[in-house]
Amino acid sequence: MAILVMIFRKMLKNKWLELSLLFGLVLSVALVSSMPIYTEAILQRMLVKELENYQVSSGAYPVTHRTGLYLTDDDPQKNGESTRQVDAFMESVKDRFSLPILEQVTERGTDTFSFKPIDTERVDPEVRRNADLVAFSNLEQHIKLVDGVMPAKEPVNGVYEVLVVESALTQLKMVLGNEFIIADERIKKPITVKPVGIINPKDEHDLFWYTSVESYSRSFLMDFELFEKTITNSSETDISMRSGFWFFAFDYSRMNMQSIESFIRTHNRIEGYVTNTFNSQSIKAPALSVISKYLDRQEQLRVMLWSLNVPVMIMLGFYLFMVSNLIVDRQKTEIAVLRSRGASRLQVLLSYVIEGILLGVVAYIIGPYVGMLITKLLGASNGFLEFVQRSALIVELNATAYKYALYAVTFSLIMTLIPAFLATRTSIVGHKQQMARMTKLSFWHKYFLDIVLLGISIYGLQSFKRRMSDLQSLGLDSASFKVDPLLFLVPALFTLGLGLLLLRIYPLFIRLVYWIGRRVWPPSLYSTLIQVGRSSTQYNFLMVFLMVTLATGLFSASAARTMNSNTLEKVRYKNGTDVIMNIKWENDAPPPSMGGMEEAGGEEAADTSALPITGPKRIQYTEPPFQVFTELPGVENAAKVFVKDDANVQIGKSTSRIKLMGVDTDEFGKTAYLKDRLLEHHFYDYLNLISTEPSAVLVSRSMAQEAGVKEGDSIYIGWNNVTYKPFTVYGIIDFWPTFNPNPQQPASANKKPELPKLVVGHLSYIQSTIALEPYQVWIDLKDEPNARMVFNEAINEKEIPVENIIDTGYELTQAKNDPFQMAINGVMTLGFLISVVISFFGFLLYWVLSLNGRVLQYGILRAMGISFMQLIGMLITEQVLTSGAAFLLGAGIGNVTSVLFVPLFQLSFNPATQVPPFQVLFDPSDSFRLYMIVTGMIIIGLVILGHLLSRIKIHQAVKLGED
Structure with a gap:
């Protein structure tokens, strides 16, 4: 108990240091615990979005589970018993899906029987009527009565009243009110049914109807309870139940990684049960095809988040080490005295362990909740240091978050105990020697850790460059947005290594400055240079800390901006404009069922250059009016762009496949987008180059190099069933809107990958000399907030026959909402903000404590005649030579990295x-x-330090010296 009292008194004595240490611990725990929380939240959003897309594209609700059985036993009682067993099993496992159940349906069905009418005078007995008896649980809640009445719950005069769908009246050649009896030699006790009502689904989108209503056009729908009583559970009937379906629809908006695991586990359990119990069964779970790939992406995202946070965790580690080192420095005299009076190193260290555990417990309790707030901040990140109002991430604490928090507390505790462990090795004599002159080499300089870190990072840099060169030259495919963890670890090692190397050189620079002006420096500057030069080790932690934080902030900013910009530019280049539409053209093409003839191959079709290719009749198209697109609201410019991906070019005797693009130069230039500096000249200049000659074309450099084409050469262009026409090459281009010059297929063993080829010509010339075929409509929207919405509404209102549409704005939004892109933006934004916050706290804390530790020195200087302004000058000079130099070096390191x-x-x-x-x-x-933040930080720090310095009294300093 006494040791606890001593520890609490010591903590109260250094309350600001302890609070600063607690702040770093909480931040470390929050950062680490936020990783599993954010991983699950972002994957949950991604999964829900993909399931929504599946529902839109397929028209089917994705997260359902349907188990179907076909009972083969001839004994109705055994089939009924099997059905009851499956009912009980399904009821026991349905909650194990760990998802809210939106709909639950149980369906029963009998064999298909032949039914004959009771009244043969009113109903034709010669018509074959084959139907089955079907029952649904809770059917009444999901239907609307089109005609007739609802059936009775019990037989009426021995007749079972049933419902039918509208198409059943036609399929079974009957009307409501007719009675039919089972006419099957297998059935000794037939029953009579009477259709009394026609039904339709109450809601077309009702999840209850997991199959089309039309599939029951040869079914009599019996009341479920009556079916159970008469067929499933009856010991007297000889009508056997043959099929059963158990259907569940779940709320996928609450789906997360835990419920995914439960869903798969429960699905496997159901599958194992029915497979081992029944011979004929079917299980359908559409969501499994969507879910499976996200199990791999979960691990990828977790690895990437760890990688992204490596630099931030290094900063926090330095912060914790620096603060704990400051605490221990203030207590080194006490530690030395305790050691000299017989206390063992273990006893001294144990007091710091208890202190660390107390702070760690508080951080463990608070940290995960701060991690939740960090996760919400990451979810609102739309770019680097950009936040938007979007639907909040579903953030929940889980066991993994607390496990990670425990790891963080343990690591942080170790970091804070290192200075205490090192301090217990020093006796009181050694402590006084260290205080006298602090020029001893630091641990990392003594063992050349700076050289080792730089060597590792440079080796990693060269390895990555070789890998990148191989990917580009061989046309190999890298996994979509699969970030290598070392991409973040290696720059962090380089930043730390270069910072330590510069600190090895920096004291020599200070000595050089001192030597150059040793005869002219004023006393205040002279004293500061001696202080910094002789106590270089004292400032190492602060300078390394500030350099690493600033360099990491700049690197995070550059990396995030670069990846965001390249991702968005790729989308803009791939599409070439805001909106691309394919419009339906009237034509004389035969219906698909009348076709069957395939077009001739591209290379064989180009053997003759002046004759039309024989083959199927060429389709004649009628061009729709184009003016309607230019007049649509929200449209700034519109252009016709003809794209033929399977055109051919003939140069001499060789023929090759090309992509042909026909444009109107003026409209295309106003509508298309191409990033500056991709071409030697602006792409307007290339359009102007060909504008005066109808047969002029631009060709890609890949085509020019492969075929030896140069400006002024003639080439022949055409495609299947058209006459090839001559064109003249006017220019060679490397890039063009929508054209990808990179190889699309990996290199084979014997040849290099084939490069795509492009030819750009005049649309009017292509249409008049070769053929009139459908073109794309490119739309450049106005730069207004609601232009896209107004444009889409106009398209629907005018009922324009759009066959396909590409919306660049939508794709850009999708790219920004990609979970990996969001992770990079969010985590790098977080790293930038944390670097600013902890650098400010670390800077201020260090200098306030440093000032308090040098009260006697400043008091003596004031007593010797040094004015207050000269003391301020000394303080500013010391700040410039340490903090200012660290910030300057950090900026350089960040840019180099x-x-x-x-x-x-x-x-x-x-x-x-x-x-x-x-x-x-x-x-x-x-x-x-960042520079403004740093400048403001230094100014605030100087104001606070100056205020503290002004409160120093000479008599207090003298009294302190006497003590």
Whole structure:
């Protein structure tokens, strides 16, 4: 108990340091515990979105589970018993899906029997009427009566009243009120049924109707309870139940990784039960095909989040080490005294362990909840340092979050105990020697850790460059957005290694400055240079901490901006404009059932250059009016763009497949988008180049190099069933809107990958000389907030026959909402903000404690005649030589790290689709924002330190010296 009292008194004595340490512990625990929370939340959002897309594309509700059985036993009682067993089993496992049940349906069905009418005068007895008896649980709640009445719950005069769907009247050649009896030699006790009502679904989108209503056009729908009493559970009937279906529909908006595991586990259990028990069965769970790929992505996202947070965790580790080192530094005299009076190292260390556990418990309790707030912040990130109002992530604490929090507390406790462990090795004599002059080499400089870290990071840099070169040259495909964890670890090692290397050199710089002006420096600057030069080790932790935080912030900013920009630019380039529409053209093509003839192969079709190709009749098209698109609200510009992916070009005797694009140069230039500096000249210049000559074309460099084509050469272009016409090459281009010059297939063993080829010509010339075929409509929307919405409403209102539409705005939104993109934006934004916050706290804490520890020195200087302004000058000089130098060096390290390592992030993109080429971006606003924060931090720190310095009294310093 006494040791606890001593620990609490010590903590109260250093309350600001302890609170700062607790702040770092909470932040570390929150950051680590947020990883599993964010992983699950972002995957849950991604999964729900994919399930929604599945529902839209397939028209079927995705998260359902249907078990179907066909009972083969000839004994009705055994089939009834089997059915009851399955009912009980399904009832016992349905809650194990761990999802809210929106709909539950149990369906029964008998064999198909031949029914004959009772009244042969009113109903034709010669018509074959084969039907089965079917029953649904809770059917009444999901139907509307079209005609007739609802059936009775019990037989009426021995007749069973049933319902039918509308199509059953036609299929079974009957009307309501007719009675039919089973005419089957297998049935010794037939029953009579009487259709009394016609039904339709109450709601077309009702999940109850998991199959089409039309599939029951040869069924009599009996009351479920009556069916159970008469057929399923009856010991007297010889009508056997043959089929049973158990259907569940779940609320997938609440689906997460835990419920996915429960869903799969329960599905496997049901499948194992029915497979081992029954010979004929079927199980359908459409969601499994959507879910399966996300199990792998869960692990990918977890690894990536750890990787993204490596630099931030290194910063937090430095912060914890620095704060605990400051605490121990203030207590080194006490530790030395305790050691000199017989206390063992273990006893001294045990007091710090207890102190760390007390703080760790508080951090463990608070940290995960702060992690939830961090997760919500990440979910609102729409870009680097950009936040939007979007639907909140479903954030829940889980066991994994607390497990990660425990790991963080343990690691943080170890980091805080290292300074205490090292301090227990020093005797009181050694402590006084260290205080006298602090020029001893630090641990990392003594063992050349800076050189080791730089060597590892440079090796990693070269390895990544080789891998990137192989991917690009061989046309290999990298996994979609699969981020290599080392992409984040290696830059962090480089940042730390370079910072330590500069700190090895920095004391020499200080000594050089001192030596150059040793005869002219004023006393205040002279004293500061001596203080910094002789106590370089004292400032190492602070300077490394500030350098790493600033460099990490700049690297995070550059990496996030680069990856965001390249992702969005890829979408814009791939589409080429805001909206692309394919419109239905009237034509004389025969219906698909009358076709069957395939077009001739491309290369064989181009053997002659001046004669039409024989083959199927060429389809004649009628061009729809184009003016309607230019007049649509929200449209700034519109252009006709003819694209023929399977055109052919003949150069001499060789023929090859090309992509042909026909444009109207003026309209295309106003409508299309192409990033600047991709071509030698602006793409307007290339359009102007061909505008005066109808037969002029632009060709891709891949085609020019492969075929030896140059400006002024003639080429022949055409496709199946048309006459090839001559064109003249006017220019060679490397890029063009929508054109991907990268190889789309990996290289084979014997040849290089084939490069795509493009030819751009005049639409009017192509239409008049070769053929009139459907073109695309490219739309450039106005730069207004609601232009896209107004445009879409106009398309629907005018009923324009759109066959296909590509919306760049939608794809950009999808790209921003990609979970991996959101993770990068959110985590790097978080890393940037944390680096700013902890650098401010670390900076202020260090200098306040440093000032308090040097009260005697400043008091003596004041007593010797140094004015207050000279003391302020000394403080500013010391700040410039330490904190200012650290910030300056950190900025340089951050920029160097970005230039070297950010280009490696193109490994995260598929080289086959990464067009335009990957480009490293530096947003000046990010650097300016960070520099302003740093400047403000230094100014605030100086104001606080100056205020503290002004409160120093000479008599207090003298009294302190006497003590």
